[in-house]
Amino acid sequence: MELxxxxxxxxxxxxxxxAKPEALEGLLRQVWTEGxxxxxxxxxxxxxxxxxxxxxxxxxxxGVGIPGLFAQLTPGDLYxxxxxxxxxxxxxxxxxxxxxASIPATLAHMKLTEAMIDDVRQRVREHLxxxxxxxxxxxxxxxxxxxxxxxxxxxxxxxxNLLRAAREEDTVGDDAVLEFLPASDGDPETEAIQRRYxxxxxxxxxxxxxxxxxxxxxxxxxHFVDRLSTTKIGALFNVNQSTASRWLQxxxxxxxxxxxxxxxxxxxxxxxxxxxxxxxxxSQLDLSLSRLLTEA
Numbered sequence: 152m153e154l155x156x157x158x159x160x161x162x163x164x165x166x167x168x169x170a171k172p173e174a175l176e177g178l179l180r181q182v183w184t185e186g187x188x189x190x191x192x193x194x195x196x197x198x199x200x201x202x203x204x205x206x207x208x209x210x211x212x213x214g215v216g217i218p219g220l221f222a223q224l225t226p227g228d229l230y231x232x233x234x235x236x237x238x239x240x241x242x243x244x245x246x247x248x249x250x251x252a253s254i255p256a257t258l259a260h261m262k263l264t265e266a267m268i269d270d271v272r273q274r275v276r277e278h279l280x281x282x283x284x285x286x287x288x289x290x291x292x293x294x295x296x297x298x299x300x301x302x303x304x305x306x307x308x309x310x311x312n313l314l315r316a317a318r319e320e321d322t323v324g325d326d327a328v329l330e331f332l333p334a335s336d337g338d339p340e341t342e343a344i345q346r347r348y349x350x351x352x353x354x355x356x357x358x359x360x361x362x363x364x365x366x367x368x369x370x371x372x373x374h375f376v377d378r379l380s381t382t383k384i385g386a387l388f389n390v391n392q393s394t395a396s397r398w399l400q401x402x403x404x405x406x407x408x409x410x411x412x413x414x415x416x417x418x419x420x421x422x423x424x425x426x427x428x429x430x431x432x433x434s435q436l437d438l439s440l441s442r443l444l445t446e447a
Contacts, residue, residue: 229294
């Protein structure tokens with residue numbers, strides 16, 4: 152197969168190299184040889200590779216020429232990406248071994264949970280390799296930088312998007328949670344106290360939630376919103392069930408303690424009056440926390 156005519160037809164531009172088909176043919180065959188050399192077990196056709204190469208080769212600028220453009224390529228990486236875009240099983244397997252498997256090391260500095268890393272891996276697979284209405288996104292790789300660098304950018308960006316989404320969920324969840332205040336037990340005195348100090352209680356509860364570090368907030372959401380058992384939460388964080396249970400109890404207690412502290416600090420009441428107020432709301436704190444998070 153002659154590569155030059157196929158390349159020029161797909162590139163969509165004409166340069167002086169087109170008048171020297173033998174020279175262009177030699178350049179293309181060199182790129183082809185360098186591309187397939189690292190992947191002898193991946194059966195990508197010459198035609199598919201040349202089509203991919205032409206798609207990602209811009210019109211040469213004055214003084215650069217096609218040799219200069221080809222010198223910028225990483226042919227082996229472009230070959231693998233083209234083969235993945237074609238859906239060749241051996242290429243997909245090689246991509247999984249070399250690049251998907253390296254995502255945990257790439258993201259190690261971000262200190263993500265194992266579950267989050269698994270989510271990143273799956274999303275990167277879907278983002279790059281799954282066909283939608285057109286070619287998979289890996290077909291956008293041009294070969295002009297190492298595929299490892301390109302993958303690092305994709306992986307970190309995916310992880311950051313997941314973290315951003317998780318923070319937004321937590322924020323939305325907390326706002327919705329705090330719409331629910333303790334239910335009245337029907338006692339007129341308790342109802343009067345709760346009505347009188349409802350604003351203070353709400354503010355204290357809001358700030359108690361806000362004061363929690365991200366991990367306890369996440370744990371509470373997993374337990375009350377996603378309804379994960381402490382056994383499943385333990386598996387998620389690679390700890391045993393008793394440790395997960397202790398973490399949850401600590402998070403709940405932190406909300407209770409901070410709410411009580413803020414109320415005591417802000418209500419100008421005698422010890423006896425504060426004890427009465429605290430008794431009326433404290434009896435509802437556990438129920439409130441469960442209801443708030445469950446309804447969020």
